[in-house]
Amino acid sequence: MSLPLHIGFIMDGNGRWAQNRGVPRKLGHEAGAKALEKIIDRCRTVGIKYATFYAFSTENWSRPKEEIDALMSLLDRYITELHRKISSGEADVYKDVRICFVGDLSVFSDERLNKLRSLEKLTEKPSEQMRLNIAINYGGRNEIVSAVNRFILENPGVPINEKEITSRLYTDGCPDPDLIIRTAGEMRLSNFLLWQSAYSEYYSSSVYWPDFTPKELDIALDAYSQRTRKFGNVAK
Numbered sequence: 106m107s108l109p110l111h112i113g114f115i116m117d118g119n120g121r122w123a124q125n126r127g128v129p130r131k132l133g134h135e136a137g138a139k140a141l142e143k144i145i146d147r148c149r150t151v152g153i154k155y156a157t158f159y160a161f162s163t164e165n166w167s168r169p170k171e172e173i174d175a176l177m178s179l180l181d182r183y184i185t186e187l188h189r190k191i192s193s194g195e196a197d198v199y200k201d202v203r204i205c206f207v208g209d210l211s212v213f214s215d216e217r218l219n220k221l222r223s224l225e226k227l228t229e230k231p232s233e234q235m236r237l238n239i240a241i242n243y244g245g246r247n248e249i250v251s252a253v254n255r256f257i258l259e260n261p262g263v264p265i266n267e268k269e270i271t272s273r274l275y276t277d278g279c280p281d282p283d284l285i286i287r288t289a290g291e292m293r294l295s296n297f298l299l300w301q302s303a304y305s306e307y308y309s310s311s312v313y314w315p316d317f318t319p320k321e322l323d324i325a326l327d328a329y330s331q332r333t334r335k336f337g338n339v340a341k
Contacts (some may be wrong), residue, residue: 106330109283111155112148113298113305116141118289118313120172125313131175136315138183145237146198147319151326155236155279159297163209163244177217180241184220191227201234207275208243209251236279245299248275276301284329286322288314304336 116137123133141158148156161176187204190196206221213221252273256265271277281301285294290311294302308325310317 106327108152108326109306109329110153111157111280111282111284112153113157113159113282113285113302114144115159115285115287115291115295115297116314116317117287117291119315121289122313122315130172131179133313133315134176134179138179140315140317142198143319144317144322145202147322149198149200149202149235151323153235155238155282157207157238157240157276157279157282157298159240159243159295161208161241161243162296163242163247164296166242181217181220184224188220188224188227191224199228199237201230201232202228203230203233203236204228205236205238206241207238208241209247210242212242238276238279240275240297243275243297245294245296249300270300274300281305283334284308284325286310286325288312288317304334306332306334 119133119137120130121133122136123130126132145156161180165176166173187196187199191199204224206225210218210221249270252270253265255273256263256269260269276298279301281303282298282305284307285298285302285305286308287293288310290309292307292309298305306329308328310321310325312321
């Protein structure tokens with residue numbers, strides 16, 4: 106089976122998963138965090154080299170304060186626990202996995218930013234098997250604008266090109282995603298990897314993210330393997 110080198114995940118449906126069960130939305134996000142770990146493990150096991158998970162968008166700040174506070178609290182707990190597990194050797198899921206946080210991280214407090222950078226440094230290793238990108242305060246348009254502005258500041262008066270933009274994106278060092286998977290039956294990008302997904306294949310799963318199991322991922326990978334990617338050329 107032909108596997109994608111890089112998969113982007115839009116983890117949608119945590120809130121609706123919770124509402125359907127009559128529980129607070131924050132419990133849906135907690136269930137989503139558990140599903141995330143299972144999918145990371147499956148990606149690593151089958152040989153996916155790069156995976157980017159859309160955890161919190163620049164638009165998500167418009168949600169109710171109570172939900173945002175719950176999400177940030179979940180992020181802090183997730184990072185702290187992950188750091189502990191990896192440091193102690195408990196987290197087999199993250200063995201040979203390099204974790205990177207992508208997005209505009211300047212909005213976060215020094216304390217939170219230090220936690221993110223500390224986890225990144227902890228997982229830097231020459232033997233990395235997979236690069237795991239967690240997109241927080243991420244917006245595709247903002248990413249492109251930021252890349253262009255950086256180039257202009259560094260090269261005043263010089264024409265810009267695609268290569269220069271690509272090298273200044275948050276995902277620099279990663280190939281473009283071959284496959285974008287979105288859950289909860291939605292079929293839109295929602296400002297995710299706009300530049301990078303120019304020729305990505307798309308797969309929409311009807312299940313909510315907390316119910317997206319490794320088996321569901323295998324179904325998506327099978328569907329991907331049956332597609333013919335032409336990149337604007339004629340199919341052979």
